[in-house]
Amino acid sequence: MDIDPRQYEDIAVNDNDVHSIVMSYLAHSCFTDTLESFTTSMGMNQTANLEDMEKRKRIYHLALEGSVLKAIEITDQFAPDLLEKNKDLHFDLLSLHFVGLVCSRKCTEALEFAQAKLAPFGKVQKYVEKLEDFMALLAYNEPEKSPMFHLLSLEYRQQVADSLNRAILANSNLPSYSAVERLMQQTTVVRQCLSQESRRVSSICFERLFEELEPSASQKRNSNEIYRGYTVKCALAKTRMPPSPASDAYIREPHKYFDEVVITVRAGDGGHGAVLSMPNQKAPSKSQGKFDRDKTKKKASYKRDFDGSIILPMGGHGGDVVLYADESKDSLLEFHNKSKHKAKRGGNVDSMGVLTSHMQNGATSPTLRIPVPLGTVVKLKKGKFLADLANPGDEVLVARGGQGGISLLEVPEYKRKQMTTLTTNIMRDATDKVLTFGQSGEEVSLQLILRVVADVGLVGLPNAGKSTLLAAITHARPDIADYPFTTLMPNLGRLDGDPSLGADKYSSEATLADLPGLIEGAHLGKGLGRNFLRHLRRTRLLVHVVDAAAEDPVGDYRTVKEELRMYNPEYLDRPYLVVLNKIDKPEAIDRLPTLTEEIWKIGCERISPKCDTSSGDVTESISVDESQKSDFSNWFSAKDQKVKELEEYPRPLAVVGVSVLKRIKVNEMLKAIRAALREFL
Numbered sequence: 001m002d003i004d005p006r007q008y009e010d011i012a013v014n015d016n017d018v019h020s021i022v023m024s025y026l027a028h029s030c031f032t033d034t035l036e037s038f039t040t041s042m043g044m045n046q047t048a049n050l051e052d053m054e055k056r057k058r059i060y061h062l063a064l065e066g067s068v069l070k071a072i073e074i075t076d077q078f079a080p081d082l083l084e085k086n087k088d089l090h091f092d093l094l095s096l097h098f099v100g101l102v103c104s105r106k107c108t109e110a111l112e113f114a115q116a117k118l119a120p121f122g123k124v125q126k127y128v129e130k131l132e133d134f135m136a137l138l139a140y141n142e143p144e145k146s147p148m149f150h151l152l153s154l155e156y157r158q159q160v161a162d163s164l165n166r167a168i169l170a171n172s173n174l175p176s177y178s179a180v181e182r183l184m185q186q187t188t189v190v191r192q193c194l195s196q197e198s199r200r201v202s203s204i205c206f207e208r209l210f211e212e213l214e215p216s217a218s219q220k221r222n223s224n225e226i227y228r229g230y231t232v233k234c235a236l237a238k239t240r241m242p243p244s245p246a247s248d249a250y251i252r253e254p255h256k257y258f259d260e261v262v263i264t265v266r267a268g269d270g271g272h273g274a275v276l277s278m279p280n281q282k283a284p285s286k287s288q289g290k291f292d293r294d295k296t297k298k299k300a301s302y303k304r305d306f307d308g309s310i311i312l313p314m315g316g317h318g319g320d321v322v323l324y325a326d327e328s329k330d331s332l333l334e335f336h337n338k339s340k341h342k343a344k345r346g347g348n349v350d351s352m353g354v355l356t357s358h359m360q361n362g363a364t365s366p367t368l369r370i371p372v373p374l375g376t377v378v379k380l381k382k383g384k385f386l387a388d389l390a391n392p393g394d395e396v397l398v399a400r401g402g403q404g405g406i407s408l409l410e411v412p413e414y415k416r417k418q419m420t421t422l423t424t425n426i427m428r429d430a431t432d433k434v435l436t437f438g439q440s441g442e443e444v445s446l447q448l449i450l451r452v453v454a455d456v457g458l459v460g461l462p463n464a465g466k467s468t469l470l471a472a473i474t475h476a477r478p479d480i481a482d483y484p485f486t487t488l489m490p491n492l493g494r495l496d497g498d499p500s501l502g503a504d505k506y507s508s509e510a511t512l513a514d515l516p517g518l519i520e521g522a523h524l525g526k527g528l529g530r531n532f533l534r535h536l537r538r539t540r541l542l543v544h545v546v547d548a549a550a551e552d553p554v555g556d557y558r559t560v561k562e563e564l565r566m567y568n569p570e571y572l573d574r575p576y577l578v579v580l581n582k583i584d585k586p587e588a589i590d591r592l593p594t595l596t597e598e599i600w601k602i603g604c605e606r607i608s609p610k611c612d613t614s615s616g617d618v619t620e621s622i623s624v625d626e627s628q629k630s631d632f633s634n635w636f637s638a639k640d641q642k643v644k645e646l647e648e649y650p651r652p653l654a655v656v657g658v659s660v661l662k663r664i665k666v667n668e669m670l671k672a673i674r675a676a677l678r679e680f681l
Ligand SMILES: Nc1nc2c(ncn2[C@@H]2O[C@H](COP(=O)(O)OP(=O)(O)OP(=O)(O)O)[C@@H](O)[C@H]2O)c(=O)[nH]1
Pocket: 460, 461, 462, 463, 464, 465, 466, 467, 468, 469, 479, 480, 481, 482, 483, 484, 485, 486, 487, 488, 515, 516, 517, 518, 581, 582, 583, 584, 585, 658, 659, 660, 661, 662
């Protein structure tokens, strides 16, 4: 949305501010000489540290020109700990060096470097996918022509060098973006807000821009010299700030959010104990009659421990938080709407301050039980794996409720000697303080990652007929349409057992997952990207669905296999079938025999079918981290480091021609699927 220029043409701009903006840009980009000439010619004071700027310039150029290790070395001298604290940047720099080695065709050296320096990053999930992309470069004779070519580009190197420059600036308490960049970023945000919320009022301040120009500028705020006139207010209609852009993204694009979320859970605090006094604490007066003294004694029928000490009431335990696998849930979307969950606190000891014989402990709060879909992997946000809730009824305690506080007894002076062992339920905290307050419940941030639980994964290009196939053989009713990417999230369907086999073999029932279509370059984020391929991890059998009436069915089949290999080469070792679909179309049925033969040729003999499935993350029930390790370690553990050609992976168990829409040969296809399930499930 364009704003009428008349709105801002009358706003006066101070020359000094313009000069400051230029200086900030020159200093940020390390144009030392120009900066010196500029300040001299403008008669301004030169405040930037030119020596530091020279060092930054050197580091930037070293990173850009490929001497990354040297850049790291100088950075470590200039800003010790910077890379230690900034792992992402450290990883990017090391990867840049790796890419340099690959480009110089020093593959062995690159591999050794990766093993020594990059492999340790493979323990953390966010680096795993990046590592896969970097490692995949080794598979190409001409990495410049590989789908990961962008990692070799000047733009990528520039991006990393820029990040390094920004990190060094931030480390020196200087703005990491120049004023011009900030101005442009803010203008972009303003424009976005205006176009999104054109009927609302946006009030967006540019003040911070000038705070960043000069660190001391904020001190001048009171004098109002610089700031006046720079608060841009865009008033259009009603007064309300626009919602954060991410707030409803999960509704607009659920497929990007349904399988991953970060939530915070807080267990309940413990209820408080009480400070109690004994009834009739005063020493019995001699004037008190015998009858009164007996009455006092009778009242004292308190609960006592085995050693005779009085058991004082305790505050109730705060509610724990438990996550459990619930079959009725199919996505994590609802957690994007409500990401904070809190259990109730324990009840306090209900007291009027005086100990009585019928006092109760505070009420214990119930455990907050949060249902999540089957197949949810639970991790601490910091990375530690907690549980894989893969089976119905699986659950994990993620936050413990606080212990209730104990009660204390105020003991009258004259009784203190008699009651040295007052109670047995006194607790002390770490500092040896006696607690009457309940302890706080634990609070944790959790990352939930859904990996659907399915035995069979349907893969193929968009429009191949995967959803139609699922609908044809299960009760699932996925959306089916004649345009690509109809399926955005996995659909699950249950394949019944085969009754004709008799009771003992009825076990061939299975869950099928229909995945979104894959396209060439999916691993680079094309189409729907490739993240959904994580949903194949638990499958034991893959079914490749190929449109046999397409222009190049064999090419399509290879494309899908390549993308699977890019994601995880182990997927190609898994047993699989190929379904040549749409044979009701004449162009498909005519070439069915040739197609079958050509597809059959792509692959080698499966050596030991059962052994194949037991490797890698098929058996992933233990932990995500382990499975991720197995993805990555594939690159290193194999004796033969050469990435295999598609022909070197096992060929399909069967290739069947079928029309799932017209139900031609569907039974033959089912037979093949069931036979494979019997063998591999
Ligand atoms: N002629 C014919 N058309 C079919 C057959 N199977 C599926 N189709 C059609 O192909 C189109 C795509 O089918 P889908 O099942 O949505 O394909 P998909 O592979 O799930 O596609 P995405 O969800 O986009 O990945 C639809 O118009 C179907 O009716 C078949 O056996 N024969």
